[in-house]
Amino acid sequence: MKNKLEKIKQEVVRALQQAIGSAQLDDLKVKYLGRRGEVNKIMKQIASLTEKEKKEIGQLANQIKSDIVAEFSKYKHVANEKTSNSFLDVTLPGEKIESGHLHPITIVRQELEDLFSSLGFMILDGPELESDYYNFEALNIPKHHPARDMQDTFYIDHKNAAGEFDLVLRTHTSPMQVRAMQKYGAPLRCVVPGRVFRNEATDACHEHTLYQLEGLMIDKNISIANLIAVVKEMLSGMFKQEIKTRVRPGYFPFVEPGIEFDMGCLVCHGQKCPSCKHSGWVEMMGAGMVHPNVLKAGGIDPNVYSGFAFGMGIDRLVMMKYGINDIRHFEGGDLRFLQQF
Ligand code: DAH
Numbered sequence: 050m051k052n053k054l055e056k057i058k059q060e061v062v063r064a065l066q067q068a069i070g071s072a073q074l075d076d077l078k079v080k081y082l083g084r085r086g087e088v089n090k091i092m093k094q095i096a097s098l099t100e101k102e103k104k105e106i107g108q109l110a111n112q113i114k115s116d117i118v119a120e121f122s123k124y125k126h127v128a129n130e131k132t133s134n135s136f137l138d139v140t141l142p143g144e145k146i147e148s149g150h151l152h153p154i155t156i157v158r159q160e161l162e163d164l165f166s167s168l169g170f171m172i173l174d175g176p177e178l179e180s181d182y183y184n185f186e187a188l189n190i191p192k193h194h195p196a197r198d199m200q201d202t203f204y205i206d207h208k209n210a211a212g213e214f215d216l217v218l219r220t221h222t223s224p225m226q227v228r229a230m231q232k233y234g235a236p237l238r239c240v241v242p243g244r245v246f247r248n249e250a251t252d253a254c255h256e257h258t259l260y261q262l263e264g265l266m267i268d269k270n271i272s273i274a275n276l277i278a279v280v281k282e283m284l285s286g287m288f289k290q291e292i293k294t295r296v297r298p299g300y301f302p303f304v305e306p307g308i309e310f311d312m313g314c315l316v317c318h319g320q321k322c323p324s325c326k327h328s329g330w331v332e333m334m335g336a337g338m339v340h341p342n343v344l345k346a347g348g349i350d351p352n353v354y355s356g357f358a359f360g361m362g363i364d365r366l367v368m369m370k371y372g373i374n375d376i377r378h379f380e381g382g383d384l385r386f387l388q389q390f
Pocket of ligand 1: 360
């Protein structure tokens with residue numbers, strides 16, 4: 050029994066020298082010091098010995114047991130070190146720190162701002178919660194005029210002193226035309242990028258929250274030719290290639306004459322797809338010569354000055370630029386979409 054105890058101790062010392070991780074160390078502990086471990090097996094046999102042997106072997110067994118415990122505590126630290134050392138692979142790539150990035154709409158908005166600043170346009174910002182007056186009336190859309198139906202509006206549940214609902218989520222960036230005229234007078238060159246809202250049923254080309262860029266240029270002798278030149282300059286700056294455009298007559302109460310610009314669909318290149326409503330053309334903007342009533346609302350004399358205005362959907366432009374076929378991706382918050390930019 051004495052020999053057996055000595056042998057167990059030697060075994061433990063050897064096994065600990067070879068152990069390479071805390072898992073192995075735990076296994077060894079169970080094997081030798083556990084309830085049914087080697088040391089306890091001997092302890093149990095002591096009961097059947099003579100009194101003299103009991104004393105002698107008992108003492109030795111206790112001594113060996115505490116030696117083994119001491120061995121384990123010595124090796125625990127060493128075994129842990131072995132684990133980390135043996136698994137350290139210095140060639141593994143480091144952990145990447147995720148950094149944020151711009152939304153595709155912000156990227157394009159900033160490009161547009163740069164383009165228009167280089168043409169001498171101011172960049173203005175306007176309120177998203179807009180008065181009924183600036184959103185409609187100042188733009189030659191009186192109350193109860195059927196043109197109000199052109200834009201599905203989110204009215205704010207708030208009445209003014211006269212008991213009328215007078216606040217809306219702006220349906221377009223055009224209200225800034227009159228605000229800018231009132232503030233800066235003529236001559237004037239500005240663009241207004243911003244978020245607008247429509248009470249729309251959403252699909253691949255309609256969203257309730259979208260982005261527009263309004264443009265306004267007022268001076269003496271401004272004509273539609275200036276408008277077309279500025280739009281063409283913007284498109285070639287944006288897409289770095291010749292873009293097909295077409296101009297159609299369009300009705301907007303705040304311009305006269307009013308036109309609509311379409312551009313050739315860059316998602317399908319004329320093959321017809323859902324983003325161009327299967328027509329090969331994408332409506333890019335409404336535009337026209339600023340209506341005399343709007344100039345007057347802005348405090349500018351229509352007999353002296355004329356101007357053009359345009360309002361463009363930034364979302365559409367981004368869809369064309371990156372070949373995105375569903376407008377709902379922009380507000381969807383899906384990282385698989387967003388991380389591509
Ligand atoms: N505000 C119009 C809309 O959202 C777009 C528009 C049309 C803006 C003609 C203009 C314009 O400045 O001249 O539908």
